[in-house]
Amino acid sequence: MLAEFDLIRRYFMSSQEASAASNGVTLGCGDDATLLAPSAGQQLAVSVDTSVVDVHFPREAPAFAVGHRALAVALSDLAAMGATSRWCLMALTFDQRQFADDEATHVWLEAYARGFHALSQQHATALVGGDVTSGALSIGVTVMGEVPVGEALTRCGAQAGDLIAVTGALGGGAGGLALWQQGERDLTHPLLRRYLLPEPRLAAGLALRGLATAALDISDGVLADLAHLREASQVGADITLDALPLAEGLESLLGTEGALKAALSGGDDYELLVTLNAADIAKAQQRLASLGLTLTVIGHCCETLGISASGQRDLSRYVSGYAGWQHFSGETP
């Protein structure tokens, strides 16, 4: 059995120490708290997310993916604010008795730390605090980013007439989960990657600063997340179901109906949902294209509160099972 301090030092400190010094960290892990130097003229954006085994990821998920995913879902919140990620703290709870022996524990922890570190390095996010406790597997990640005063993307700036757009493709999270449940374990499968190794859209959030009037990340499906945006901005939304960008391979896996349902209410996509003035959409699409990302218009904001659908398809067909649905009745809030 490894003691907490040894564990943190062995798996989580070494590769971070080098990057920490250049990232505003004046005192790294090991003291009671870590001292950070926030940049002048910036606001701090902070958020916390917990990933629990059997709730947010399967018990048999590869340790590398568990580490990656726990950080990714937290970073996704910074992306939605248009913030630059700088620091994170990680609270890992796990049960050493779950493993056959110390070697198995070591293998799991090493892969977990590798997944966490690879993503934190990709986004220049120094791990500045850690806690390891014994209990049911769960990971709490607090992320801290910076954004110039007044430039953060919030949920409350959307106005009637604004276009509604999403980055990348939707439904991949739900599709990947379905695949996993069917026994697929090949992490190179694009849908499985979307579910287990989501990519937080930090670069997109940064690129949309100054253009998006509102933004949030899609963790619960477009319908539920759009509802948060509608409520915060006090606007209605009209979406075109045929315009939803579906993840590659999703229709062949789930059929058209299933794919639309996955995109609307499946969750776990971690794309950004944004609103923009129509005059800015081309510029925004151009910026995202330079990042290798699409930005697809899926509807527009309107004055009448509530949600409606344009086009041939009836929205209500796709929302059974969507818990938020009872709050909507056609066009009413």
Added chain:
Amino acid sequence: MLAEFDLIRRYFMSSQEASAASNGVTLGCGDDATLLAPSAGQQLAVSVDTSVVDVHFPREAPAFAVGHRALAVALSDLAAMGATSRWCLMALTFDQRQFADDEATHVWLEAYARGFHALSQQHATALVGGDVTSGALSIGVTVMGEVPVGEALTRCGAQAGDLIAVTGALGGGAGGLALWQQGERDLTHPLLRRYLLPEPRLAAGLALRGLATAALDISDGVLADLAHLREASQVGADITLDALPLAEGLESLLGTEGALKAALSGGDDYELLVTLNAADIAKAQQRLASLGLTLTVIGHCCETLGISASGQRDLSRYVSGYAGWQHFSGETP
């Protein structure tokens, strides 16, 4: 069953919103992340602590105490840095199915939130982020404080000749746990309070800024925590067992031997362990006295690494069961 967002709003947001505006919070809970305005010329001190049921607190602990304690142990790390606490984020994992019905859930959550809030308000610490997930009961708390550049108390400034001192009294955490295990449930019992409702020594940490050469909080018992300080500062320590300030009622509960063992290696005391130049001890004691706290000299730092004991008592008698002991052999490191 309550949804996450409702739950956070219902139990954790209302009483915080008023205080948030005056505490550098420009955008409160409800967006993807919260925006904070750090003060100019200050370093941020950050730390994370997880409290797990059956590991850090008993399953039957009163909900008020669970909320208080989860925040207290995290704030204790800021106290040890001499930081002023400003913000916290809370990740609560709990299982609604554990409760008989929605009413029982409500009663627990309401008391939990009350315990958390009472302490956060006492220390002007705004709750700026929350996550509620389903799973085995556990609470992750990230705390953020501020300290003027260069003034933080760290573990590495102790020098040979410095006095070693502790705030308040020791062994109360272990004594309270023993009482709890004996069936005591009266939270007005001083020892039980020390275990379930520890008071983070933030005011003491602040008062010791500029005086203490090193500091940390006592979470694992004086011996284990002093070992961290010795290692970080590369000094040895000589302590006088008879000088240890024992919590009131501890000796009558555990006997003299048991009380000393509780103080040395029981843990959960959350007092501060500091080193000071002998010339500063009177001033430090004066400052703490004005806070209603004692500061007791328990030994001094020496050049020879390792730990030794002065006085009539033999240190080795009290350290069986102390996991760190095998690293010590008398006077050697």
